[in-house]
Amino acid sequence: NAGVTQTPKFQVLKTGQSMTLQCAQDMNHEYMSWYRQDPGMGLRLIHYSVGAGITDQGEVPNGYNVSRSTTEDFPLRLLSAAPSQTSVYFCASSYSAIDSTGNTIYFGEGSWLTVV
Amino acid sequence: AQSVSQHNHHVILSEAASLELGCNYSYGGTVNLFWYVQYPGQHLQLLLKYFSGDPLVKGIKGFEAEFIKSKFSFNLRKPSVQWSDTAEYFCAVNRASGTYKYIFGTGTRLKVLA
Numbered sequence: 722n723a724g725v726t727q728t729p730k731f732q733v734l735k736t737g738q739s740m741t742l743q744c745a746q747d748m749n750h751e752y753m754s755w756y757r758q759d760p761g762m763g764l765r766l767i768h769y770s771v772g773a774g775i776t777d778q779g780e781v782p783n784g785y786n787v788s789r790s791t792t793e794d795f796p797l798r799l800l801s802a803a804p805s806q807t808s809v810y811f812c813a814s815s816y817s818a819i820d821s822t823g824n825t826i827y828f829g830e831g832s833w834l835t836v837v
Numbered sequence: 838a839q840s841v842s843q844h845n846h847h848v849i850l851s852e853a854a855s856l857e858l859g860c861n862y863s864y865g866g867t868v869n870l871f872w873y874v875q876y877p878g879q880h881l882q883l884l885l886k887y888f889s890g891d892p893l894v895k896g897i898k899g900f901e902a903e904f905i906k907s908k909f910s911f912n913l914r915k916p917s918v919q920w921s922d923t924a925e926y927f928c929a930v931n932r933a934s935g936t937y938k939y940i941f942g943t944g945t946r947l948k949v950l951a
Binding site for chain 2: 825
């Protein structure tokens with residue numbers, strides 16, 4: 722039972738480079754999301770998806786793209802990396818997009834990204 | 838818009854001291870509330886959650902939280918902390934229906950001195 726798997730765990734990029742952070746879950750979860758964690762700012766939602774083919778913006782979407790072609794995968798693309806995107810990125814998922822019983826979110830182990 | 842406030846950014850306690858971490862949210866409708874913990878170098882894990890029923894919720898490792906609807910609060914408590922409770926604690930909220938965005942507070946770093 723892998724849960725939520727993120728790759729890579731560590732990455733250094735040069736300003737202007739592009740890259741994709743991969744996220745996969747094997748729990749058949751409808752809801753997937755990406756957060757970035759910065760000191761003193763907690764977790765901020767970048768993008769989220771409530772099902773395959775459906776994505777929406779969170780609090781800080783600029784500079785990032787996502788797609789959800791399958792239920793399992795939710796990659797995050799940095800189009801042109803900037804030093805301000807140096808952060809720890811967490812992918813998260815939960816079971817149902819339509820549930821009032823307080824779905825637990827399951828987090829991946831994080832991806833440490835440095836943009837120089 | 839929803840928001841979550843955690844007023845204590847850093848807390849230092851000695852072992853066996855009691856803990857209370859504040860969490861307030863702003864949203865007038867029905868919400869689900871969560872506390873997550875992040876141990877050093879690890880990802881976030883669920884401590885406890887509230888979605889209905891008894892407003893006093895018990896979680897793992899002796900933690901509990903009380904939902905006070907009139908105060909829009911969901912404070913986390915533990916009667917006697919241990920060194921192993923050193924971690925960062927995040928409060929989170931999402932609406933009970935409709936949008937499924939989870940909004941997190943900025944976190945509280947707890948350090949427990951042995």
